[in-house]
Amino acid sequence: MLQVSYIRENREEVLNRLAVKNFIRPELIDQIITLDEERRFVQNQMDTTAAESNALAKQIGDLMRQGKKAEAESVKANTAGLKDQIRDLGSKLTELEEKLQSQLIILPNLPHQSVPKGFGPEENEVVLEYGQIPQLPDNALPHWDLAAKYDIIDFELGNKIAGAGFPVYKGKGAKLQRALINYFLDKAGEEAYREIQPPIVVNEASGFGTGQLPDKEGQMYHIGIDNLYLIPTAEVPVTNLYRDVIVKEEELPIRNCAYTPCFRREAGSYGAHVRGLNRLHQFDKVELVQIAHPDESYKILEEMSTYVQGLLKELGLPYRVLSLCGGDMSFTSSKTYDMEVWCAAQARWLEVSSVSNFENYQANRLKLRFKGAEGKPQLAHTLNGSALALPRILASLLENNQTEKGISIPEVLIPYTGFNLID
RNA sequence: GGAGAGAUGCCUGAGUGGCCGAAAGGAUCAGUUUGCUAAACUGACGUACUGGCAACGGUACCGAGGGUUCGAAUCCCUCUCUCUCCGCCA
Numbered sequence: 481m482l483q484v485s486y487i488r489e490n491r492e493e494v495l496n497r498l499a500v501k502n503f504i505r506p507e508l509i510d511q512i513i514t515l516d517e518e519r520r521f522v523q524n525q526m527d528t529t530a531a532e533s534n535a536l537a538k539q540i541g542d543l544m545r546q547g548k549k550a551e552a553e554s555v556k557a558n559t560a561g562l563k564d565q566i567r568d569l570g571s572k573l574t575e576l577e578e579k580l581q582s583q584l585i586i587l588p589n590l591p592h593q594s595v596p597k598g599f600g601p602e603e604n605e606v607v608l609e610y611g612q613i614p615q616l617p618d619n620a621l622p623h624w625d626l627a628a629k630y631d632i633i634d635f636e637l638g639n640k641i642a643g644a645g646f647p648v649y650k651g652k653g654a655k656l657q658r659a660l661i662n663y664f665l666d667k668a669g670e671e672a673y674r675e676i677q678p679p680i681v682v683n684e685a686s687g688f689g690t691g692q693l694p695d696k697e698g699q700m701y702h703i704g705i706d707n708l709y710l711i712p713t714a715e716v717p718v719t720n721l722y723r724d725v726i727v728k729e730e731e732l733p734i735r736n737c738a739y740t741p742c743f744r745r746e747a748g749s750y751g752a753h754v755r756g757l758n759r760l761h762q763f764d765k766v767e768l769v770q771i772a773h774p775d776e777s778y779k780i781l782e783e784m785s786t787y788v789q790g791l792l793k794e795l796g797l798p799y800r801v802l803s804l805c806g807g808d809m810s811f812t813s814s815k816t817y818d819m820e821v822w823c824a825a826q827a828r829w830l831e832v833s834s835v836s837n838f839e840n841y842q843a844n845r846l847k848l849r850f851k852g853a854e855g856k857p858q859l860a861h862t863l864n865g866s867a868l869a870l871p872r873i874l875a876s877l878l879e880n881n882q883t884e885k886g887i888s889i890p891e892v893l894i895p896y897t898g899f900n901l902i903d
Numbered sequence: 904g905g906a907g908a909g910a911u912g913c914c915u916g917a918g919u920g921g922c923c924g925a926a927a928g929g930a931u932c933a934g935u936u937u938g939c940u941a942a943a944c945u946g947a948c949g950u951a952c953u954g955g956c957a958a959c960g961g962u963a964c965c966g967a968g969g970g971u972u973c974g975a976a977u978c979c980c981u982c983u984c985u986c987u988c989c990g991c992c993a
Contacts, residue, residue: 523953527962534962537974541921544973552973559973726913726950853932857950 481844482587483859484516484580497590500597500806512583519576526569533562589841591806592778592815598805605805607817610789611798614824614880622825623878624756626887627653630902633874635756645746645761652902656877656889657764659896660870661739664766664791668867671787673737673768678717680740681708686720689846691812701743710743714767715864722771722848722860729852732860733780734771737867739764757871758830764870770863771848774840777861778815781837784865785817788833791868794892797876798822800829814839821872825879830872835865 487494487509495506536559543552596605627633632653638646649657665675687693687709692700701710711717718738727734742765753759768787772780785801792799804816813836820829840859843849849857881888886903894900 520953523962527953530963531961533973538921540973545921556973563973 481584481841482590483840483844484512484584487587488513488516494590498588500591500595501588501809502599502807503588508583508586512580512587515576515580515583519573519580522569522573522576526566526573529562529565529569533559533566536562588811589814589838591809591813592837592839594803595809595815596803596805597807599807600805601808603805604802604808604818607801607803609798609800610793611796611822613798613822616824616879616882620825620879620882622756623823623875626878626882627756630887632656632902633757643761645759647757647760652897652899653874655897655899656874656893656902657870659893660868660873661764661766663893663896664867665737665739667791668737668766668768671735673735676714676718676721676736676738678711678714678721678738678740680711680717680743682711682716682720683708686716686723689720689723690716690842691845692716695811699745701745711740712744713742713765713866714738714740715769718767718769719842719846719862719864723846724848726849726851726857727771727860729773729850732771732773732850733776736769737766738769739766741765742869757875758826760871766867768865768867771843771850772861772863773850774858774861777837777839777863781815781817781835781863784835784863784867785819788819788835788865788867792819792821792832795873795877795890797873797880799832810836812836812838812841814841819868821876823872823876823879825882826875830876832868832872832876833866836863838862838864 482494491509491513495504495509498504498509536555540552540555540559543549543555596603598604621629624633624635627635630652632650634648634650635644637648638644641648669675681703684693684707687700692709692712700712702708703710717740718736721736722734741762743762745761746759757763768784770780770784789799789801799819799821802818802820804813804818809816816834816836818831819833819835821832822828823830839861842862843859846862848860848862850860851857877890878887881890886901889897889900889902
């Protein structure tokens with residue numbers, strides 16, 4: 481959520497930057513500014529009236545203590561009108577605040593200056609490409625066929641147990657998953673990320689804090705009886721660890737990582753592009769979450785991007801990095817890099833990581849602030865990135881590394897898998 | 904699922920109608936003293952909104968929301984959450 485004070489003081493800039501996200505609603509911005517003015521006016525009126533009433537109440541108290549009952553009664557007579565006034569002003573204020581809030585929540589985050597303008601994925605900027613695109617023989621198989629051939633992932637069994645989008649990993653497939661999780665967590669640990677095991681269900685307040693609620697309600701699985709949501713990403717619980725928290729400035733940056741299963745309803749899209757592991761209702765992911773000083777957050781965004789690329793290099797996967805254009809970026813993000821990995825048999829790029837700086841947009845919702853030795857608390861910046869999402873990594877490993885003998889396992893994973901070939 | 908207890912500032916914890924934005928202790932920070940460490944002493948030490956160039960003010964906040972009252976942390980109602988014991992269970 482953007483801060484009203486910022487909108488008020490930087491109207492033009494806000495309009496221009498929102499336009500990069502194709503959000504062009506000057507009338508909404510002006511309405512917000514007007515509402516804010518009204519709000520402050522009403523608040524002032526209420527405060528002065530309350531001050532008056534407090535003073536009288538105090539006077540009555542003093543008179544009562546001195547035993548001057550008659551005088552106290554006469555002062556009492558003056559308070560009657562004030563009470564009603566305060567009540568009226570109060571409800572007006574609440575009304576204005578709610579209206580203001582409901583409009584503020586419609587505004588997406590401001591994109592960073594470096595974010596390219598654009599409407600969709602075609603206009604994302606390719607920042608770099610790395611690695612050799614493997615040349616596969618003509619009889620190369622997509623990963624869903626490989627999964628069946630080597631009996632390592634069973635989509636049919638998943639259908640039986642839960643439904644489409646809930647695969648069952650078996651044997652070396654399950655082991656490879658576990659190897660990837662451990663490898664990712666160990667690497668993050670080496671980079672001084674603290675490992676967290678959060679709940680994988682969250683309450684409403686947490687969903688609101690990171691921006692999933694109220695608008696993206698349909699994307700999460702909801703446990704009605706307890707009013708809890710299955711997390712779509714570890715970002716939700718791990719970032720919410722710091723909801724309503726004021727951290728010490730010298731503690732920044734705070735680096736946490738977590739492995740969790742992630743659940744996404746993503747209802748309604750089926751077909752070749754979402755076949756196999758390409759899009760699932762449940763998948764595993766290791767997530768990095770950082771809380772940063774505003775002066776440092778963009779440096780940290782680059783570091784996170786570099787870190788994720790390092791993982792892909794070690795796994796030997798050809799990848800490219802995209803800087804998302806305004807139109808393709810999420811509602812809450814200021815700048816996002818997507819890492820896409822080449823899937824050789826499908827002959828397409830698949831997103832395996834998304835690294836974002838939210839600046840203070842989430843922090844404002846979360847009330848996540850930091851405070852130095854001097855001065856007032858200020859909103860921190862939050863960042864997160866997948867490092868990495870497993871299914872598409874798996875898909876790419878299977879497709880790119882297929883040989884006549886079987887699927888070869890990257891060097892770095894062998895200590896974790898205990899085998900070097902899936903056959 | 905059954906029974907009970909509770910929710911106060913960074914923490915512990917006092918406070919049952921006005922003198923309470925809130926005692927006391929601890930923690931933290933600054934200063935004084937001491938040969939260092941430690942200790943002792945002194946002072947500072949919530950958040951939000953708002954007025955003001957500032958100094959400095961105003962208002963609100965003692966789990967949340969309502970109510971009683973001139974006046975509520977304190978009384979009443981509703982809700983949420985936490986803890987303890989029993990039951991069930993990995």
